Amino acid sequence: MSPWHEEYRRRYARLKGAGKSFFPHAVFKDALVAFLIFAALSLLAWKFGAGLESLADPTDATYNPRPEWYFLFLFQALKAFPGSLESVAAVVLPGAAVLGLLLLPLIDRGPERHPFDRPLLTGLGILGLIVVGSLTVAGLRSPLVNPIEEKDPLVAAGRRVYQDMNCAYCHKIRGKGGVVGPELDKVVGGESVEWLEKHFRDPKSVVPGSAMPQLHLLDDEIAALAAYMKSIGDEPFTKEAPRLFSEHCAACHKIGREGGESGPDLSLIGSARDKAALKRAIADPTSLNPAAAMPAFKDQLTDVQIEDLARYLSSLGR
Ligand code: HEC
Ligand code: HEC
Incomplete structure (x- = not known):
């Protein structure tokens, strides 16, 4: 028997001989750690909160969805499965892994306790970690499908005003929204910024009898909305x-x-x-x-x- 083996056996015998019962000793240790983690999470939630991105925007087709790093391995694994088999990677495989862990005490009834004495299961465990680790690295490196666009802050502000003012109640952009007013992406391409700003300040001043309400917007909101309108408008192309x-x-x-x-x-x-x-x-x-x-x-x-x-x-x- 190797020295580490003997040392390990001795320590095990000593601890077992000391005879501390599961309750309350082990339970106390578990409860203490659980409490410390809970306290740390509460502190983080209270002081920092969750880092949210900007509001989801259904008209933005250039968004690059990415999971948090700890789900990147699943994200990457999904790519190895064609659409119809997606549920295999997303549900079946992770489910089987969790089930294996749950059943582990029943499958592995060997009396040996040291990892080195259980080469098969230890090997499987390490293999699993290597697979998850390499998938995570591959996920981190995988190229973004959509270009990362530097978004114009004025346009982003305009999009927010559009959402806050509920313009979609009356207008469609890219087919989404109400039917009272015109479909904006189809019509605003031809309007000048000055016309748009005047229209936002008071629709009736440029469209007599306009059914669009005067919205009492601030100057910077008007400028932002006009920039947003220009960014969505169809522009004419030549023959x-x-x-x-x-x-x-x-x-x-x-x-x-x-x-x-x-x-x-x-x-x-x-x-x-x-x-x-x-x-x-x-x-x-x-x-x-x-x-x-x-x-x-x-x-x-x-x-x-x-x-x-x-x-x-x-x-x-x-
Ligand atoms: C030799 C074949 C070939 C020619 C010629 C070609 N493309 Fe492509 N194009 C592709 C392939 C293949 C892709 C898929 C992405 C890739 O592998 O580059 C693609 C992708 C694209 C995309 C991206 C589609 C998406 O879903 O994002 C656009 C846009 C595009 N091409 C436009 C054009 C235009 C415009 C021209 C002419 C000026 C052109 N292509 C000429 C082969 C070609
Ligand atoms: C109660 C419904 C209603 C709401 C709310 C509304 N609009 Fe309108 N809008 C209309 C109608 C009707 C027209 C057509 C008459 C006109 O041009 O004034 C119009 C016209 C427009 C035009 C001119 C289109 C063109 O080029 O002819 C723009 C731009 C516009 N709206 C943007 C907005 C924005 C941005 C908001 C939110 C801040 C908004 N609208 C809120 C009903 C509405």
Whole structure:
């Protein structure tokens, strides 16, 4: 028997000989630790609270959802399973792991207590930790699907005012909202900032008899709303854009029934990506996804042509 083995046996015999009963000794230790953890959690909740992101925005299709780090392994494991098998990774496997842990005392009835004396189960445990650990690292490294866009703070403020003032009660943006007023993304593209601001200050001053109420907004709210409106509005593209598309893109992409299959179908792309993301996807796809198979067009097309194409694509599927 190796020295550590003997030492371990001796200590075990000594502790067992001391004869402290489970209740109250062990129970007291458990309760103490549980209380300390509870106190620490309460303190953290009281002093710091949960770090929340900004309000969920259904019109923002460029959000990058990410779980907290301790769920990254599940997030990563999900990617190995195609859609219909998702529940295997999300429910069956974790469920089996927890069930295994619950049943462990019944499965493993060996009298040995030291980890080194139980190579099979210790090995399995370490293997499990390695799998979870590497999935976590892979999850941390996996590229974001959507570009991280620097969001204009004025636009973000405008979006908040839009939510706070409940404008969606009367207006639709990207198909979501009420029907009393016009669908804003379809109409505001043509309005100037000055017109919008005047309209927000007093709708009747620019649209006689307007059914939109005067909302008594502050100047900075008006400026923010106008910036938000400009950010959602469809901008006109030229007749050149569809032609550019058939010439440079249709070999790989479909719009409607026309086009190739080696890239994704773009018939509805405007409902999923905004113009800034589209411009990046066209000019330099590897800036969004290092493994992109699509060629970059920043040297083949001019900035004006890329802008034109992006406006054209962002009008699709709205
Ligand atoms: C009670 C319903 C109602 C509410 C609430 C409302 N609107 Fe309107 N809005 C209308 C109607 C009706 C029109 C069309 C008449 C007009 O242009 O004034 C309109 C027009 C507009 C236009 C002009 C569209 C264009 O280019 O012709 C904009 C922009 C607008 N609303 C934005 C907003 C914003 C932002 C809010 C929230 C701060 C809001 N509306 C709240 C009913 C409403
Ligand atoms: C050689 C084939 C090929 C050509 C040519 C091509 N693409 Fe792509 N494109 C792809 C592939 C493949 C993807 C999928 C992502 C990747 O692997 O790059 C893609 C992705 C995209 C996306 C992103 C779609 C999404 O869901 O985010 C857009 C937008 C796009 N292409 C637009 C264009 C436009 C506009 C042109 C013409 C200027 C063009 N593509 C030319 C193959 C091509």
